[in-house]
Amino acid sequence: MSTSVAQGAIADPSAPAPHAPRGATLTGARRALPMVAGLVPLALLIGMTIGDSAVPALHGWAGSLLLFSGAAHLAAVTLLDSGATALAVVGAVAVINARLLMLSAALAPHLRHQPGWFRVVAAHFVVEPTYTLATHPGGLDDAAWWRWHYLGVVVTIFIGWSGVIGLGTVVGPWLPAGLSLELAGPALLVAMLVPALTSRPAVLAAAVGAGVAVATAGLPGALNLLLGGLAGMAAGALADRS
Amino acid sequence: MPPVATLALAGLATYALRLTPIAVLSRRAAPPRVERALRYATPAILAGLIATAAAHGGGFLALVVPSPRVIALLLGAVVAWRTRNLVATVVVALAAFWTLSAVWA
Numbered sequence: 001m002s003t004s005v006a007q008g009a010i011a012d013p014s015a016p017a018p019h020a021p022r023g024a025t026l027t028g029a030r031r032a033l034p035m036v037a038g039l040v041p042l043a044l045l046i047g048m049t050i051g052d053s054a055v056p057a058l059h060g061w062a063g064s065l066l067l068f069s070g071a072a073h074l075a076a077v078t079l080l081d082s083g084a085t086a087l088a089v090v091g092a093v094a095v096i097n098a099r100l101l102m103l104s105a106a107l108a109p110h111l112r113h114q115p116g117w118f119r120v121v122a123a124h125f126v127v128e129p130t131y132t133l134a135t136h137p138g139g140l141d142d143a144a145w146w147r148w149h150y151l152g153v154v155v156t157i158f159i160g161w162s163g164v165i166g167l168g169t170v171v172g173p174w175l176p177a178g179l180s181l182e183l184a185g186p187a188l189l190v191a192m193l194v195p196a197l198t199s200r201p202a203v204l205a206a207a208v209g210a211g212v213a214v215a216t217a218g219l220p221g222a223l224n225l226l227l228g229g230l231a232g233m234a235a236g237a238l239a240d241r242s
Numbered sequence: 243m244p245p246v247a248t249l250a251l252a253g254l255a256t257y258a259l260r261l262t263p264i265a266v267l268s269r270r271a272a273p274p275r276v277e278r279a280l281r282y283a284t285p286a287i288l289a290g291l292i293a294t295a296a297a298h299g300g301g302f303l304a305l306v307v308p309s310p311r312v313i314a315l316l317l318g319a320v321v322a323w324r325t326r327n328l329v330a331t332v333v334v335a336l337a338a339f340w341t342l343s344a345v346w347a
Contacts, residue, residue, distance in 0.1 A: 034327075034328045034329060035328060037328065037329045038328035038329050038331070038332050041332060041336060055245045056245065056246075058246075059244065059245040059246040059249065060245065060249075062246050062249060062250075063249045063252075063253075066246075066249045066250050066252070066253035067249065067252060067253050067256055068253075068256075069256060071291075072252065072256065076248075076249060076252055080245050080248065080249075086243045086247075086248040086251060089248050089249075089251075089252055090248070090251050090252045090255050093252035093255060093256060094252070094255040094256070094259065097255075097256045097259050097260075098259060099287050099290075099291075100256065100259050100260050101259050101262070101263055102263075102280070102283050102286075102287060103283055103287065104259070104260045104261070104262070104263040104264050105263035105264075105267055105272070105276075105280055105283070106280040106281070106283035106284070107264065108263055108264045108266075108267035108268050108272075109267065109271070109277065109280075111264055111268050112267075112268050112271075114268075119261075119264050119265070119268055120261070122264070123257065123260040123261040123264050123265075124257055124260060124261075126260045126264075128287070128288065128291075131284070132284065135284075178340075179336075179340055180339070180340070180343070181336070183295075183311065183314055183315070183335055183336055183339045184332060184336060185295070186291070186292050186295035186296065186315055186335075187314070187315065187318045187331060187332045187335035187336060188328065188331070188332050189288050189291050189292050189295075190292055190315055190318045190319050190322055190331060190335065191318065191321075191322045191327070191328045191331035191332060192284075192288055192328075193284070193285060193288040193289060193292060193319075193322075194319055194322035194323050194326075194331075195322070195326055196284045196285050196288065197285060201282060202282060202284075202285045203285070205282035205285040205286040205289075206285035206286065206288070206289035207289070208286070209285065209286035209287065209288075209289040209290040209293075210289040210290055210292065210293035211293070212290070213289070213290030213291070213293050213294050214293045214294065214297045214301060214302055214305065215302070217294055217297060217299065217301065222294075224290070224294060225287070225290050225291060225294065228286065228287075228289070228290030228293075228294075229283065229286045229287040229290055230286075231286070232282060232285065232286025232287070232289060232290065233279040233280065233282045233283055233286045234279055235282075235286075236278075236279065236281070236282025236285065236286060237275060237278040237279035237281075237282065240278055240281070240282075241278070
């Protein structure tokens with residue numbers, strides 16, 4: 001295991017691009033392990049929320065595969081617990097996850113050389129952590145390598161994610177009270193954002209995205225995330241041209 | 243409706259959001275202007291999510307007035323910048339949040 005992986009580094013441009021499926025899958029899995037570790041507190045929080053709610057644990061846990069999206073999962077369980085209608089839950093999840101439209105659009109060019117069946121499967125696992133790891137610069141010109149690498153990333157993250165959520169539903173009552181995990185998600189996003197601030201347009205995109213999202217935070221649901229994302233991307237593109 | 247069925251419906255809606263751009267943009271490339279904008283999806287989306295969580299419903303004021311939440315995330319950003327380490331970032335931010343929350347009032 002290379003030093004950078006052991007340290008949990010996110011950027012590993014030196015990773016080799018082995019052509020064998022096994023090598024690519026293992027590379028993806030190894031690169032996903034630090035992400036899994038970073039996701040543990042958020043997954044525990046979701047599991048504990050399920051355990052504390054009126055939602056049957058198995059139903060709530062199934063959301064880890066059905067939604068594969070932490071923020072939406074947390075909101076869905078909280079809403080179900082408060083007795084919200086199915087329509088309200090689906091609506092809230094759809095608005096929170098509307099930002100995935102942008103993430104999927106950004107991933108699409110990487111999937112252009114992939115077979116149709118893979119695009120259909122790969123789409124379900126598009127979310128910030130997998131997107132960040134999938135857009136790794138290595139092996140971009142090798143469709144087979146990219147496919148197996150993506151598989152290694154998403155399978156590893158899914159196993160860790162759903163496993164720790166399941167654990168959280170069980171061990172929740174034994175964890176010390178008062179140690180709020182509500183900042184676990186945002187903190188991991190910070191760890192993913194900082195390495196992405198590699199250029200002035202990227203910094204501008206982040207600043208505008210943050211500003212617009214906060215300015216429109218009063219809008220219903222999480223529409224502000226969509227507006228912030230669109231405004232940030234537009235700002236980045238404009239700065240890129242000049 | 244059993245909760246798992248509601249979650250499945252929500253998952254289906256999410257899948258439609260995930261698949262549609264891939265289905266459209268995998269067949270033909272987006273205009274260059276859009277392609278250029280999509281390169282900034284990561285910073286734009288992540289920063290929006292983080293700022294929304296940091297403000298915690300308090301608007302811009304909550305971002306500039308020191309609070310355990312804002313200071314913890316800023317410390318996390320410093321750790322991420324210096325170490326590029328996901329776990330260290332999360333651990334430092336959470337530890338700072340707990341410590342500051344305990345001594346704040």
